[in-house]
Amino acid sequence: MTSFILRRAGMGAVLVFLVLTLIFSAIRLIPGDPVELLLSSGNTSASPEVVEQMREQLGLNGSLPVQYWNFLTGILTGDLGESIRTGDAVSESIAQRLPRTLELVIFATVISMLVGIPLGAWAAARGGFVDSAATVLTSLGVALPVYVLGTLLILVFSLTLGWLPAGGFTTWQQNPGRHFQLLILPAIALSLGFTAIIARMTRSAVLETMGQDWVRTATAFGHGPLKVFRRHVLRNSLTPVTTVIGLGFGTLLGSTVLVERVFNYPGLSSLLVESVSNRDYAVVQGIVIIIALLFILINIVVDIVYGLLDPRVRQ
Amino acid sequence: MAAASVLALSACAGGGGTESSGAGTESLRFGISNEPANLITGVDQGTVGNTMMTLIHRGLMSYDKEGKVIAGLAESVEMTDPITYTFKLRPNLTFHDGSPVTANNVKASLEYYANKANGSTLFVGLQDIKSVEVKDDHSGVIHLSGPNSAFLEYLAIPTAAIVPDKSLAKDIPNQIGAGPYTLKEHNRGVNLVLDKFDQYYAADQVKLPGIDMSFYSDGSARTNALLGGDVDIIDYVPWPDYDRVSGTSGMTLDAQSGPLQFIQFNVTKGPFADAKVRQAVAYALNRENAVEAAFQGHGEPLAGVKIPEDNPAYDPANTGLFGYDVSKAKALLAEAGYPDGFEAKMLTTSQYTFLQDTALSAQADLSAIGIKVTLDAPDWSTRVAKGNSGDYDLAVAGGAGIVADPTYIKGLVSGPNSFLRSFGYDNPALNAKLDEGLRATDDAAKKAAYNDALKIMQTDVPYAPINTREQAFAFNSKVSGFKNLPGFLSFYSGYSFADISLSE
Numbered sequence: 001m002t003s004f005i006l007r008r009a010g011m012g013a014v015l016v017f018l019v020l021t022l023i024f025s026a027i028r029l030i031p032g033d034p035v036e037l038l039l040s041s042g043n044t045s046a047s048p049e050v051v052e053q054m055r056e057q058l059g060l061n062g063s064l065p066v067q068y069w070n071f072l073t074g075i076l077t078g079d080l081g082e083s084i085r086t087g088d089a090v091s092e093s094i095a096q097r098l099p100r101t102l103e104l105v106i107f108a109t110v111i112s113m114l115v116g117i118p119l120g121a122w123a124a125a126r127g128g129f130v131d132s133a134a135t136v137l138t139s140l141g142v143a144l145p146v147y148v149l150g151t152l153l154i155l156v157f158s159l160t161l162g163w164l165p166a167g168g169f170t171t172w173q174q175n176p177g178r179h180f181q182l183l184i185l186p187a188i189a190l191s192l193g194f195t196a197i198i199a200r201m202t203r204s205a206v207l208e209t210m211g212q213d214w215v216r217t218a219t220a221f222g223h224g225p226l227k228v229f230r231r232h233v234l235r236n237s238l239t240p241v242t243t244v245i246g247l248g249f250g251t252l253l254g255s256t257v258l259v260e261r262v263f264n265y266p267g268l269s270s271l272l273v274e275s276v277s278n279r280d281y282a283v284v285q286g287i288v289i290i291i292a293l294l295f296i297l298i299n300i301v302v303d304i305v306y307g308l309l310d311p312r313v314r315q
Numbered sequence: 316m317a318a319a320s321v322l323a324l325s326a327c328a329g330g331g332g333t334e335s336s337g338a339g340t341e342s343l344r345f346g347i348s349n350e351p352a353n354l355i356t357g358v359d360q361g362t363v364g365n366t367m368m369t370l371i372h373r374g375l376m377s378y379d380k381e382g383k384v385i386a387g388l389a390e391s392v393e394m395t396d397p398i399t400y401t402f403k404l405r406p407n408l409t410f411h412d413g414s415p416v417t418a419n420n421v422k423a424s425l426e427y428y429a430n431k432a433n434g435s436t437l438f439v440g441l442q443d444i445k446s447v448e449v450k451d452d453h454s455g456v457i458h459l460s461g462p463n464s465a466f467l468e469y470l471a472i473p474t475a476a477i478v479p480d481k482s483l484a485k486d487i488p489n490q491i492g493a494g495p496y497t498l499k500e501h502n503r504g505v506n507l508v509l510d511k512f513d514q515y516y517a518a519d520q521v522k523l524p525g526i527d528m529s530f531y532s533d534g535s536a537r538t539n540a541l542l543g544g545d546v547d548i549i550d551y552v553p554w555p556d557y558d559r560v561s562g563t564s565g566m567t568l569d570a571q572s573g574p575l576q577f578i579q580f581n582v583t584k585g586p587f588a589d590a591k592v593r594q595a596v597a598y599a600l601n602r603e604n605a606v607e608a609a610f611q612g613h614g615e616p617l618a619g620v621k622i623p624e625d626n627p628a629y630d631p632a633n634t635g636l637f638g639y640d641v642s643k644a645k646a647l648l649a650e651a652g653y654p655d656g657f658e659a660k661m662l663t664t665s666q667y668t669f670l671q672d673t674a675l676s677a678q679a680d681l682s683a684i685g686i687k688v689t690l691d692a693p694d695w696s697t698r699v700a701k702g703n704s705g706d707y708d709l710a711v712a713g714g715a716g717i718v719a720d721p722t723y724i725k726g727l728v729s730g731p732n733s734f735l736r737s738f739g740y741d742n743p744a745l746n747a748k749l750d751e752g753l754r755a756t757d758d759a760a761k762k763a764a765y766n767d768a769l770k771i772m773q774t775d776v777p778y779a780p781i782n783t784r785e786q787a788f789a790f791n792s793k794v795s796g797f798k799n800l801p802g803f804l805s806f807y808s809g810y811s812f813a814d815i816s817l818s819e
Binding site (some may be wrong): 262 | 351352353355358359360388431432433434435436438485486488502503504505525529530531532533535539540542543544545617666693694695696697700701703717726730732734737
């Protein structure tokens with residue numbers, strides 16, 4: 001088992017290095033110059049000499065291999081650099097934004113599990129109309145783009161009913177009530193697709209488990225249908241569901257961008273998109289690295305859990 | 316020899332402000348279209364940068380609600396002769412850090428802006444400053460190297476703020492001003508909190524105790540925030556939302572026709588190096604269509620050059636330099652040697668819908684005269700880079716002058732290559748006429764010079780105008796006293812925030 005974990009961690013490290021190299025080159029390969037953009041966002045453009053001067057100041061004039069080396073050594077010492085636009089340390093910006101996105105994603109994941117697992121289990125157990133209805137609903141959930149859903153939620157709950165704010169952000173310290181209010185609609189918008197995936201996974205896993213011999217045996221022992229379902233079916237069905245939740249959580253981290261945009265939620269993804277637009281190299285690199293690290297970490301954890309559950313995976 | 320005219324500006328603070336002087340207790344909640352980057356002294360950083368400047372800073376001059384230049388930090392500015400301006404500061408002016416505003420600050424700031432090496436936006440307008448002579452703490456004399464009929468306007472634009480000497484560097488955030496509001500806190504990605512500055516020269520007329528500026532970079536989110544009651548006022552209302560906002564009871568939409576949309580040419584290669592081909596493009600554009608397609612009708616076709624009607628250079632004849640005339644366009648193309656048209660690449664951007672839609676409209680117009688246009692629509696950063704390096708045949712652009720005076724045309728037709736101008740375009744005869752217009756010391760000479768300049772533009776077509784677009788603010792019924800400034804000055808409407816009061 002130890003060697004399995006070490007092997008998995010080693011592969012993770014190689015992956016991290018690949019991601020670092022890829023993001024460093026990708027952001028520099030696309031056209032667009034951060035300094036030109038910074039100095040000419042209005043109706044005037046900066047003179048070439050001033051742009052040059054500022055590039056020098058920001059350390060963007062060194063050759064690419066030198067910049068790459070500085071970047072790698074910076075990472076090893078935990079220094080992600082500074083934003084070109086704001087001068088803020090990238091690590092600080094991430095430390096500020098990541099918890100917001102994590103909070104949103106965790107909230108959405110909890111909603112998805114609380115709704116998705118019972119819905120899938122119910123559909124599989126009851127079959128018939130319930131199953132068909134659940135299938136239609138979950139198809140809709142997977143297909144409905146999150147920005148359409150988000151806009152609909154705003155239209156209904158903010159503009160028409162006036163129950164919740166249309167978007168924005170307040171810190172927990174400033175106003176806990178409003179902080180929570182502002183989290184509800186984006187979390188619901190984000191959770192719908194994920195709920196549908198969990199429900200479908202649960203449904204097929206439950207259906208598969210219900211056909212197993214031990215279920216028939218348990219029934220033959222005279223256990224009631226509810227007890228059989230709870231103890232022998234649902235519990236055994238949750239292994240694949242756990243995997244899906246782990247992976248889905250990682251995916252959500254990188255894909256909250258549309259929700260953050262629609263609800264004007266200042267999380268990590270919106271910072272990433274803004275930074276790509278502004279070619280704020282250090283910020284883009286820093287965020288991608290953190291998301292990649294988290295994703296790889298979650299994958300390793302899922303693999304290890306899987307390995308614990310199923311010895312065949314370890315070979 | 317032109318008679319030395321005297322221009323004295325009364326020391327009244329900002330227009331309006333006649334309501335009761337009782338200060339409110341509630342801050343204005345302002346949904347602004349982007350998060351401002353750190354302010355760089357003297358640099359135009361776009362819409363939100365200008366708005367920030369108008370709230371925090373003041374220059375010698377300012378604008379009133381009608382877009383007239385009025386006194387700012389200066390009590391008076393007198394033009395003793397066309398190249399000499401004497402200024403007198405208001406008494407007891409203070410920067411936000413408590414230090415006094417003196418004539419030495421005026422000298423240091425203006426000379427900084429007039430120096431090309433500092434990368435100031437104002438260099439174009441203030442490069443004529445030869446020296447600023449300090450007479451005492453509160454007055455001084457500005458000596459110009461030549462007459463400049465737009466000089467006072469340049470002193471009024473937000474980036475011309477008088478700042479403490481320590482802000483005169485590119486890497487120090489330009490946050491300390493002498494304007495009506497001070498920067499209290501900046502929560503990155505969320506909001507900026509401004510407090511009223513009690514030592515502002517017209518503080519008794521500023522009713523808001525503060526402003527909470529929340530960032531809404533998405534247009535629909537911004538509109539929703541206003542309609543949902545999360546904010547009181549928003550800037551940059553998206554054109555598709557105009558009807559939704561003005562159709563909601565209690566909401567006011569304040570739109571002003573402002574910036575220009577036009578087509579740029581790469582004149583260094585291919586067919587567009589020929590002025591006849593550029594003329595053909597100018598005649599082929601269906602401007603009404605473009606206004607509908609890109610701005611849902613919220614703009615005006617522009618077939619000439621926009622000059623404010625109250626400017627001496629205004630001449631109604633110049634609003635229609637190019638008609639919409641497909642057969643004339645075809646004839647011009649044939650004359651230029653392209654009877655069957657040709658293929659060309661048009662640069663636009665997918666990041667801003669209105670620029671993409673303008674390009675689609677132009678693409679259809681040009682195909683009607685045989686120019687087969689393929690669109691190149693990268694993100695905005697790439698659009699800027701390609702524009703700067705001339706990687707296009709045609710490009711769709713939007714822009715505005717930094718002043719309303721027609722001298723803004725210089726920025727569109729001359730200077731080093733930039734994404735704001737047709738690549739490689741330079742016409743010494745045109746530049747000379749535009750210079751003449753700026754230097755003119757009487758109205759008739761100014762008008763004559765600009766008329767000549769526009770005639771050259773009619774045949775040489777440095778860019779093909781399409782339309783002006785509206786810029787709008789929208790606010791709820793609690794807000795009063797705000798006014799969107801006319802024309803290009805709409806981007807400086809933040810000046811009017813000093814006059815806003817909120818009913819509670």
